[in-house]
Amino acid sequence: MKKFLAITLAMVLVLAMSIVGCTGEPVAPTKVVLGATLPVTGIFAGFGEQGWGMQKAVDDWNDTYGGMYLSEWDVTVPVELIIKDNQSDPNQVGPQSTDLVVTNKVDALLSPNAPCDLHDPTTAVATDNEVPSIIGGGPFEPWYFGSQGEVTPPYTWFAGFAISFPSGAPRNVPGYTMVDTWFMFMDAVGALSNTNGIAGVFASSDSDGTGWYQSFPALMEDYGLTVVGVNETLGFFPLTTTDYSSIVTAWKDANVEVLWGNCPGAHFGDLIAECYAQDFEPKICLAARAALFPLDVESWGTTPPLGYGVGCEVWWSPAYQVSDGFVGIGNRTAASLAADWAASAGNPPLNRGIGSGYMETQVMLNAIHEAGSLDGAAINAALADTDLDTISGWVNFDPVTHFSAVPLAFGQWFYDSENEDEPFTQYIVASALSEIPEEDSPIFPLPDWWP
Amino acid sequence: MEDFLVGLAPPLIKGILLGGLYVVIALGLSLVFGVMKLINVAHGDLVILGSYFAWAVMGWLGIDPFLSLVAGVPLFFVLGFFVQKFIINRTFRISLDAALIACFGISIIVQNLCQAIWTPFNRSLLTDYRLLTFAVGPLTIQLRYLLDFIGGLAVMLAVRGFLRRTYLGRAISAASQNEPVAERMGINPNRVYSFAFAIAMACAAVAGVLQGLTFSFSPTSGSPFLIISFGVIILGGLGSMAGTFIGGMVFGLTQTLGAYFSGGSLLVQSIAPYLLVFVILSVRPQGIFGR
Amino acid sequence: MSETAVLSIDRVSKHFGGIVAVKDMTFEVQAGEVLGLMGPNGAGKTTLLNIIAGTYSPSSGRVHFCGRDITGLPAHKLCHLGIARTYQIPQPFTSLSARQNILVATEYGGKKAAGMEHDKIFDLVNLSEQKDMPARDLATVSLKRLELARALASNPTLILLDEIAAGSTDAELPRILGIIEEIHKMGKTVVLVEHVMKVMVEAVDRIIVIDKGEKIAEGTPGEVMKDEKVIAAYFG
Structure with missing residues (x-):
């Protein structure tokens, strides 16, 4: 009986408090x-x-x-x-x-x-x-x-x-989409006339990379580039990949001069190192996502400066x-x-x-x-x-x-061997909008990795 | 036919050399599992800790990563000894599961420690010779992969020789095969465990340098190597050092040849070794070299 | 406890759950003595051996070795004190050679004083020709000898032999008896668990008969064989 009373009392209290809480004056927020x-x-x-x-x-x-x-x-x-x-x-x-x-x-x-x-x-x-x-x-x-x-x-x-x-x-x-800024850069360097137009693509198998691989190769074909191995998903790789020798060999064999893709910076670092080791240097190298942040680019090393000339979109200036x-x-x-x-x-x-x-x-x-x-x-x-x-x-x-x-531009990473603290700086080399001024002229072809 | 062979040579060589890296990484895991039946899920992270140690020493003192092992190997050895003595051996009193949970804990602690000290960003051991290549006849060999192979072979032989020829090594072998009898012969199992973990950590220090020279790393990049190590150990057979070595070669070769015969597909490259693992498990569960 | 006792078992019992494997056991083994433990299957002989060797700790009672209380000490410590045992089913370190098996025992168990040279041990157990073979390639008979060799290599004071003659042919028995005799001559104390009567009768000084965990008889082989309780336990 005592227990029943206690429970009833507690329930009444809770009910009463909630009614007061609902009907009482709302309290002004404090933050x-x-x-x-x-x-x-x-x-x-x-x-x-x-x-x-x-x-x-x-x-x-x-x-x-x-x-x-x-x-x-x-x-x-x-x-x-x-x-x-x-x-x-x-x-x-x-x-x-x-x-x-x-x-x-x-x-x-x-x-x-x-x-x-x-x-x-x-x-x-x-x-x-x-x-x-x-x-x-x-x-x-x-x-x-x-x-x-x-x-x-x-x-x-x-x-x-x-x-x-x-x-x-x-x-x-132009100036608000990835496609027009990236191809603006391709136009600026004359990618179709100054290279053989053969492109290799790479992307990681996460959502961002998969989306890129599904849409960009077709856009590149429309632009006039010949994209190697898309039907065999050449260059599409799981995030656990560390060794890229097979795709670099395939690109080299196909005489690729334009390299373009989307993956995390760590993966691109291993990929570009393999390119270097196989003596495969494209004339253009564009890496969405991978080349966004300076610490990633630095991690690819300065002997040689593998990030030199790698391009990607620029969000803000x-x-x-x-x-x-x-x-x-x-x-x-x-x-x-x-x-x-x-x-x-x-x-x-x-x-x-x-x-x-x-x-x-x-x-x-x-x-x-x-x-x-x-x-x-x-x-x-x-x-x-x-x-x-x-x-x-x-x-x-x-x-x-x-x-x-909001405006978007295109940048490339420049390398300065004299600057030990920040050897790589990204400069905007293609912009369609006056609010975001171009800061340097495009690097083409990629600087020689072997001085 | 000749073209075919010329085309086949680079992935063959690459697979074998790359396998050396897998061997070094898998050895520590194999040793700990062999002796105390514990799956050290922190092993991949300890390898990455080894990469960071070399990276830090390189940054502070400008010392070559291989030279830093003069300090790194003893340091990791001692660290491993005490981790086992004061943490894992104590959890064994509760159960093997408790020890496994302790390893998960070590994994999380090491990852976060690396994040806190060295930031979450990617690093590589950026030595001048990292990307050197040299020609052997018509073939190009990459120095870092060759170092992986030499490292794998050297560490395997060193561990194998140690287990066979030294006082302590025989005790570790004995305890890994029949612990009650080993204890009956006067071997203190806890002591053997501590030394086994210490050696596994010393191997991780070497593996860390080789992996950091070959690939980039970040605090969380240890887990894929843990998975690869499992594959290597299953292929090679548990407890056999030579088996682990062959397992590493087979794993590397399956990757590179898988990619080669699929026209460069990295999806095939990543899946192929695990398909082989399935086949081996169903045909020969004890591994190629297991008994 | 007498001054010369190497091993003293004092009211030792061992339960596994509700099952009593050894019940209130008390006896002593004198230095240099060869003691036989006898009893039907499941009588508790091996459990007793495991308690002495430190594999189990007793549920109650104390075990003393050379005057020191060793109740509940781990096996590796007992080994260092000088207790060795062989297993009924040989348990070699399969990947090591016969010689390396013995090395392990010497290095870890034999820290007390210089023991027998390995070659002498191999000669004694007649294993000299196989000493460099991996243990996994040895036949069962050789493995039994390796068990013995390994136990000797740790230079024990007390050696516990668990059915070393089981599975041997009659022709091999003299050899085994000879080995036990040699061990005895070295001054080592031996506790022997054995089913083969010939070995029991010829090798031991004294027999303790156990049934259902309890001591039912004790004495020289001749005395024990005439005991009515023993005959009842064995023949119903």
Whole structure:
């Protein structure tokens, strides 16, 4: 009997508390929390450095405005950013995103510019929980046509570049897709006239590489190149591969002069070392993903400098600016962001991902400010209305696809034997847009590895 | 026919030389399993730790990776001895499963330690001679792969000679074959375990240098080598050093020849050895050289 | 416990779950003595041997060796103290040669004092011609001899022999008796578990008969063979 009474009493108490909780005056928020799951460690750690850019945007916002003003409550509260390390493991991205929403109660999710399986699960979590989210990078198509089944996820917005998806006016001009920037480079060096036009392709068997292998060889054929061995999936390799001698031999035998592919930096390092060892040097070497980050390029070595002349797309430039000069939050410019990065701990070489990270955070903070509320639907509506000059270009989303294209350029790695700390620097050698100036003329053919 | 043979020579040579690297990596795993029936899942990570050690010494002091082994091998030996003595031997009192879990723990700790100290980014042992090649008749031999083979052969012979000819080695052999009887003969099994793990770690130090000269590495790149080592040991037969050596050659050859006969397919290259492992397991479960 | 006892078993019992393998066993073995342990199958002889050799620790009771309490010490320590045993089913280190098998025993077990030279051991057990063969290639009879050789190589004070004559032909028995005699002459103490009566009767000084884990008789071979309890245990 006593037990029954105790249980009844407890149930009544819980019920009473929950009723009070529901009907009581809502309490004003004390902070705004953004969350991101990033590959801070593991093979995609280069992408994880975007977290620095995200944090910088949050810091800039807090420093400039003293926090986030929420008109719904007439309060200004600090903005916080929670970053979880998914260790480059796609299987951790979904659970971590859920954890951010459920445990950390984040008000919005930020997804990195990274291989798509490192941001796609976050999109699903955003949809299920009606939490606004943004992806700041590219390419757009694997996300849009891939896991989402061509139904635009209602709570996720994509600010970045596409493989070839038209951006819509006024951006339906070269400079916003991978295809036009890469082929702009091919045009610039006269790839069809100055080489024999025979191309070898390589890609890792993860989602990013597979998507590349399925689409790019055909585009290259359309452009006029002869691609070797696509029907036999020559050059398509599992991530456990370390020895590439067979494909290098095959390319050499086929007299390949253009080498083009997409894989993690570590794998490309072993691949290009094998090219060197077999005395096979193409005239053009383009490595999507592999050549994005300076530490990867450095790891390929300087004796000889195997990264010299390797090209890939460039997401962001410290030179990016519009007329008034200020494109970041407060007085932030692209140049000052790059300078702060260079002065940060360990004086790291430029990682262009910091621009992407800053840009998407900037867009999200702007939307929360416009919404004046932490209500997911309200922020989502504000994201839809975004019209903002950011550190990485103008962002306003297409209402159907949720896509906003930002400028993209093409760069090659230059080698300076005198500079021992940072022997490799990536310079933009092809750009269609005046906001991102070209910094040097293209390297063609690849510099002699054997001086 | 002559063209065929000329075409076949490079993958044949490459497979054999590459096999040497697999041998060095697999030896430590084979030894530990042979003596204490423990699958040391941290072995791949310990090899990568060896690569990082050489990389760090090269960066700080400018010492050649092979020269750094003068310090690296004893250091890893001692480290292995104490890891076994103070961690794994204690878990054996609970069960073999507990020891396996301890190895998982070591794997995670080593990976994270490498991340914390050396960042998650890729490294290679960038020596001047790393990518040298030389011609032998019509064939081109890559120095790093030749070093792998020489290293594999040397370490195999050293371990084999040690097991056969030394006081301690015979105790390790005896304990790996019949532990109760070995103990009856006065051999303290825990001591033997500690030395076996120490030797496995010393092998990992050498394997780390060879792997770092041949391929790039990052804190998480040890796991594929653990899987390859399993394959090598299954092919060669457990507990036999010569078998592990042949297993490594067979593994390397299956990779390169698989790629060659499939027109350069790296998918075939990565799958072919494991298909062979399946065949061997069904036809000769004790391995090519197992008894 | 008498001064000259090499081995003293004091009220030793061993249970495996609910099964009593050895029950309240007490006896001593004097220095230089050859003691026989006899009993029907499952009587507890091998369990007793395993307790003395440190493979099992007793459930209760104490075991003393040369005046020292060795109850529960691990096998490798007992080996160092001077207890060796052979196995009924030979357990060689198969990949090592006969000589290397013996080397292991000498190196790890024989740390006390200089023991017999290996060649002498091989001569004694008649294995000289096969000493460089891998153990896996030896015939069963040779492996039995290798067991014995390996036990001797660790230079024991007390040697436990588990059915060394089992499976031998009548023609081989004199040889085995000769070996035991040699060991005896070296001054070593021997505990022998044996089914072959001829060996038992001719080689040992004293016999202890065990049935269902308990000692049922003790005495010289002649005395024991006449004991009614022994006849009952063996012949029903």
